[in-house]
Amino acid sequence: MSLTSRERILAAAKANKPEELPLPTVPDFGGEATVERFTTVLTGIGGTVVRMGGLQELGETLQQLFPEARNVASPLFRGTVPVNRETPTGILAEIDLAVLPGEIGVAENGCVWLPEANMLHRALPTITQHLALVLDQRQIVATMHQAYAQLPHTGGYGKFVAGPSKTADIEQSLVIGAHGARSLVVVLY
Amino acid sequence: MSHAIRADKFLLDADRTTWHDETLWFVREKRDRAVYAVPEFQELRELASGIKNHTLSRLDLYLQEFEAAAKANGVHVHWAADAAEHNAIILDITRKAGATRIVKSKSMLTEECHLNPFLIQHGIEVVDTDLGERIIQFRDEPPSHIVLPAIHLKKEDVGDTFHTHLGTDKGENDPQRLTEAARQHLRAKFLAGEVAISGVNFAIAETGAVVVCTNEGNADLGVNLARVHIAAMGIEKIIPRLSDLGVFTRLLARSATGQPVTTYTSHFAKPAPGKEMHIVIVDNGRTQQLGRPDFRASLKCIRCGACMNTCPVYRRSGGHSYDFTVPGPIGAILSPNIDMKKHSSLPFASTLCGSCTDVCPVKIDIHTQLYKWRQVLGEANEIPASKKWGMKFMGRVLASTRVYGLGGQFARKALRLLPHGLTHAPSMNAWAVARELPEAPKQSFREWYAKQPAPAAPSKTSA
Ligand code: SF4
Numbered sequence: 001m002s003l004t005s006r007e008r009i010l011a012a013a014k015a016n017k018p019e020e021l022p023l024p025t026v027p028d029f030g031g032e033a034t035v036e037r038f039t040t041v042l043t044g045i046g047g048t049v050v051r052m053g054g055l056q057e058l059g060e061t062l063q064q065l066f067p068e069a070r071n072v073a074s075p076l077f078r079g080t081v082p083v084n085r086e087t088p089t090g091i092l093a094e095i096d097l098a099v100l101p102g103e104i105g106v107a108e109n110g111c112v113w114l115p116e117a118n119m120l121h122r123a124l125p126t127i128t129q130h131l132a133l134v135l136d137q138r139q140i141v142a143t144m145h146q147a148y149a150q151l152p153h154t155g156g157y158g159k160f161v162a163g164p165s166k167t168a169d170i171e172q173s174l175v176i177g178a179h180g181a182r183s184l185v186v187v188l189y
Numbered sequence: 190m191s192h193a194i195r196a197d198k199f200l201l202d203a204d205r206t207t208w209h210d211e212t213l214w215f216v217r218e219k220r221d222r223a224v225y226a227v228p229e230f231q232e233l234r235e236l237a238s239g240i241k242n243h244t245l246s247r248l249d250l251y252l253q254e255f256e257a258a259a260k261a262n263g264v265h266v267h268w269a270a271d272a273a274e275h276n277a278i279i280l281d282i283t284r285k286a287g288a289t290r291i292v293k294s295k296s297m298l299t300e301e302c303h304l305n306p307f308l309i310q311h312g313i314e315v316v317d318t319d320l321g322e323r324i325i326q327f328r329d330e331p332p333s334h335i336v337l338p339a340i341h342l343k344k345e346d347v348g349d350t351f352h353t354h355l356g357t358d359k360g361e362n363d364p365q366r367l368t369e370a371a372r373q374h375l376r377a378k379f380l381a382g383e384v385a386i387s388g389v390n391f392a393i394a395e396t397g398a399v400v401v402c403t404n405e406g407n408a409d410l411g412v413n414l415a416r417v418h419i420a421a422m423g424i425e426k427i428i429p430r431l432s433d434l435g436v437f438t439r440l441l442a443r444s445a446t447g448q449p450v451t452t453y454t455s456h457f458a459k460p461a462p463g464k465e466m467h468i469v470i471v472d473n474g475r476t477q478q479l480g481r482p483d484f485r486a487s488l489k490c491i492r493c494g495a496c497m498n499t500c501p502v503y504r505r506s507g508g509h510s511y512d513f514t515v516p517g518p519i520g521a522i523l524s525p526n527i528d529m530k531k532h533s534s535l536p537f538a539s540t541l542c543g544s545c546t547d548v549c550p551v552k553i554d555i556h557t558q559l560y561k562w563r564q565v566l567g568e569a570n571e572i573p574a575s576k577k578w579g580m581k582f583m584g585r586v587l588a589s590t591r592v593y594g595l596g597g598q599f600a601r602k603a604l605r606l607l608p609h610g611l612t613h614a615p616s617m618n619a620w621a622v623a624r625e626l627p628e629a630p631k632q633s634f635r636e637w638y639a640k641q642p643a644p645a646a647p648s649k650t651s652a
Binding site: 005006008009010011012013014015016017018019020021022023024026029041044045085089090092093106108109110111121122123125126127143144145147148149151153154155156157158159160161162163164165166167168169170171172173175177178179180181 | 212215216227228229232235236239240242243245246247248249252253262268269270274318319320321324337338339340342343344347364365367368369371372375376379380396398404405406407409410413414424429431432433434435436438439446448449450451452453454455456457458459460461462470472476477479480482485
C-alpha cells in the first residue's frame with residue numbers, strides 16, 4: 001500500500017539476493033500426442049471422452065449424452081439459456097449443461113485449454129452442473145511445454161481444465177463434484 | 190512447548206497415529222507412481238530448481254517486471270512488508286468495496302498472516318471454500334497439512350462437525366453425502382460473496398498473471414462471481430516466463446497427490462469488465478531468508494507437501510505438533526527464520542533420513558538445512574538443556590579412546606545389572622520410552638578383535 005513498503009521490500013531483495021545465476025532453457029521433451037493417450041489419462045482422472053465424426057454431429061451427440069439437460073448454454077449453437085458477461089448469478093446457477101469449445105488438449109495429463117473468449121461468462125465453466133468441452137483432435141499436444149508454446153499469452157483469464165471438480169478432503173476418499181461441474185465430457189471430432 | 194511434547198499428545202491415540210501414517214504413505218505411493226510415469230521427471234526437477242535459483246538471483250527485478258505487467262493489465266498492486274500490513278490492506282480494499290462477505294480459496298499465506306481472525310474481528314464474514322479448509326474452520330482448528338488441511342480427521346469427525354454446523358443427519362459419515370452437503374452450503378456462499386480472496390501458486394513476471402491451482406474449482410467460482418478479487422502472494426511465487434509454467438505444472442500435482450495435473454490451472458491476468466482485481470505482494474520475513482545463504486533455497490518451495498507425506502516424523506506426529514503454518518520438513522526450515530526461540534525444537538523433529546530431499550520437486554536440500562539449523566540453534570544457545578549437556582558429554586566420550594572403552598565396559602555391565610525401572614526411567618532415558626534397549630553383549634568389538642589370530646598377509650598374485 002505505502003510506497004515505503006514497496007521500496008523496503010525491493011531494496012532488501014536487491015541487497016540479499018545471491019549472485020546472478022543463468023535461466024535454464026526448457027527443452028521440448030517430445031512425448032506422445034495421441035488421442036489414445038489423452039483418452040486414457042482423462043478417463044483415469046474421472047473425465048469422459050466421446051468421439052464424433054464432425055461438428056455437424058454435435059447436437060445428436062449431446063442429445064444422447066445429456067437427454068435430461070434443460071438449461072443449456074453454449075456459444076456453438078443456440079442453447080436454451082442465452083449467457084453473456086452480464087448474465088446475473090441467479091440465472092447462471094440454474095444451468096445444467098455448458099458446451100464450450102476447447103482450444104488445446106494435453107495428452108500427458110488430460111487437460112484442455114479454455115480461454116475466456118470461449119466461456120460466455122467467466123463463471124460458466126465452474127457454475128454449470130455439467131461441462132462438455134468440444135475439441136478438434138488435431139489440437140492435442142503431448143505435454144504442457146507444447147501447450148504453453150502454442151499460447152502467446154493467456155488473455156485476461158483462461159484455464160486448463162482436467163476432469164470434473166473433485167475433492168479427497170474427507171479421509172482421502174475421492175468424491176467427484178465438489179463445487180464446480182459434476183462431470184466433464186470432452187467431445188473430440 | 191516443544192515438538193516432542195505436542196507430538197506426545199497426538200501419539201496418545203495409537204490407532205489414529207497408525208492410520209495417519211498409513212494414509213500419508215498411501216499419498217506418497219501415489220506420488221511415486223505418477224512420477225515414474227514421466228521419463229524426464231528428474232530433468233524437470235533440475236529445471237525447476239534452476240529456474241527458481243535464477244529467479245531468486247534477480248528477485249527485485251522480476252518483482253518490478255511483474256508489477257509493471259500487472260498494472261498494465263488494470264490490476265491494483267499492493268506491497269506488504271509484514272502480516273499486519275497484509276491484513277490491513279485486505280481490510281481496506283474490502284471496506285472500500287462496501288463489502289461484508291468474503292469467500293476465500295486456499296492460501297497458506299493468509300493463514301500465515303492470521304487473516305481470518307483479523308477480518309472477523311472487524312465485522313467481516315470470511316468463509317473458507319476449500320472443503321478441507323471449511324471443515325477445520327468449523328472446528329476452529331488450523332490446517333495440519335498444506336495440501337490436505339484436514340488429513341488428521343476421520344470421516345466420523347467430519348460427520349460430527351457437519352451435523353453440528355450444517356445439520357446433516359447424526360452418524361452420517363459417507364464422504365459422498367458429506368461433500369454434497371458442503372457443496373450446497375458453499376454454493377450459497379459463493380453466490381452471495383462480494384469479495385473473493387485467492388492464494389497464488391505462480392506469478393508470471395512476463396505477463397503479470399497469477400496462476401491458481403485447485404481440484405475443487407473453488408477459486409474460479411469465488412473469484413468469477415464476486416465483484417472484487419484479491420490475490421495474496423509471497424514474493425517467492427514469481428517465475429519469469431509463461432513457458433516456465435510447463436515445468437512447474439508437470440511437477441506440482443504429481444508431487445502433491447499423484448495426479449497428472451490439478452483439475453483447474455487458472456490464469457488470472459485482468460479483472461472482468463466492471464470488476465476489480467488486486468494483488469498483494471508480501472514479504473513477511475522472506476527477504477531476510479533470502480539473505481541467509483544456507484537457508485535461502487527454502488524460498489524455492491512450491492508447497493506441494495511431498496516432503497510431509499514422506500517424512501517418518503511428520504507422519505507419526507501429525508501436523509499440529511509443529512505449531513507453525515507450514516508443518517513438516519519444510520516448515521522446520523522456514524519457522525526458525527520467523528522465530529528462532531519459539532520454533533527451536535522443529536529442526537530436531539527429523540531423522541535426517543533425507544527422504545524429504547529425495548522427493549522435493551524443486552530440489553531443496555531440506556535435510557541438509559535441518560542439520561545446519563541445528564548448528565545455528567546450538568550456537569545461539571537455543572538447544573534444550575538436556576540435549577545440550579548430553580551432546581557435550583557424548584562429545585567428550587567419543588573424543589577419547591580410553592574414556593570410550595571404559596564407558597563401553599561400564600554400560601555393558603550396567604545394562605545387564607541395573608533394574609529395568611532405572612534404565613527405562615522416562616526422566617533419564619527418553620529414548621527408551623517406547624523402545625526396548627538392545628541386549629548388552631558380554632564383550633566389545635575391540636575385545637573380540639584383540640582375541641582373533643592375526644590375518645594372513647594377502648598374497649601378491651591374488652591382487
Ligand atoms: S519443500 Fe519441496 S517437497 Fe516440501 S512442500 Fe516445498 S516443494 Fe514440496
